[in-house]
Amino acid sequence: xxxxxxxxxxxxxxxxxxxxxxxxxxxxxxxxxxxxxxxxxxxxxxxxxxxxxxxxxxxxxxxxxxxxxxxxxxxxxxxxxxxxxxxxxxxxxxxxxxxxxxxxxxxxxxxxxxxxxxxxxxxxxxxxxxxxxxxxxxxxxxxxxxxxxxxxxxxxxxxxxxxxxxxxxxxxxxxxxxxxxxxxxxxxxxxxxxxxxxxxxxxxxx
Numbered sequence: 001x002x003x004x005x006x007x008x009x010x011x012x013x014x015x016x017x018x019x020x021x022x023x024x025x026x027x028x029x030x031x032x033x034x035x036x037x038x039x040x041x042x043x044x045x046x047x048x049x050x051x052x053x054x055x056x057x058x059x060x061x062x063x064x065x066x067x068x069x070x071x072x073x074x075x076x077x078x079x080x081x082x083x084x085x086x087x088x089x090x091x092x093x094x095x096x097x098x099x100x101x102x103x104x105x106x107x108x109x110x111x112x113x114x115x116x117x118x119x120x121x122x123x124x125x126x127x128x129x130x131x132x133x134x135x136x137x138x139x140x141x142x143x144x145x146x147x148x149x150x151x152x153x154x155x156x157x158x159x160x161x162x163x164x165x166x167x168x169x170x171x172x173x174x175x176x177x178x179x180x181x182x183x184x185x186x187x188x189x190x191x192x193x194x195x196x197x198x199x200x201x202x203x204x205x206x
Contacts, residue, residue: 054100055121057146061128062103065094069183073202075113079162082197088112092204107134130154137161140170150177158189169193182206 069092074085090109097104097118107115115134122129125143132140142156151173158170168189175184182205188196 051099055123057123057128058103058119058121059096059100061119061121061146062094062096062100065103065105066096067206068093069204069206071185071202071204073185073200075109075200076198077112085200086112088200088202090202128152128154130156142170142172147176151175171196 071088071090071092073088073090075088076082076084077086078084088109090107090113092105092107094103094105096102101120103119105117105119107113107117113135115132117130117132119128119130121127122143126145128144128146130140130142130144132142138158138160140156140158142154144152144154146152154170154172154174156170158168160166160168168191171188171190173186175186178184182203184201184203186201187199189199190196
C-alpha cells in the first residue's frame, strides 16, 4: 500500500510529465510502469470493545428486589400537620435497567403520589446510590452501605417544591427481618439534620 509520501511523489511526477507533453515535447520519455506489489500489507482488524460488566452487588440486590410489590401504609400529606397521616396504598414495580447497571422502580399510589427511583452501585466508594423524583416536584439523592442486620438505611438530601421546605435531609429505612410481614419501610425528613419527622411508612409484599 502506498504511503502518503509515495502518492505525493507519484502525483508530482505525473503532473510534471503532463506539463512536458502540453509544452509540445512529443519525444518525452514514457515513465516505466511501477511493478505491482505481490502482497498488500494486511490491516489489523480493530479490536472489539467488550461491554463493561455491571457490579455483582447490584445484580445480587436485584434478585431480591425485582418484581411487583403491593404496599399499604400511611403518609403525611400536609407538612404543617406532621402528626396527621393519611392511609395509603401503593404498587411498586422494580426491574433491571440499562444493561443491569440500574434497578428501576416505579411507584403508583393513584392520585396521591407517583414516583420513580433508580438505584446503582459505586464500586469505588462501595456504596449504593439512589436517585428519585415524584409527581409533586420533589427529588432525592441518597446513598447506602447496603444490608446490615437485615436492614438497609439510606441517607442523603431531598428537595421539595413546597414553600419553606426547599432543602431537607432525607433518611429511609427498609427492614426485612420479619419475612411474614414482608418489607417494612419508613421515610423521614429533617430541616436541620438533628430533628427528624416521619413522613411515611409502609409494609410491602410481592
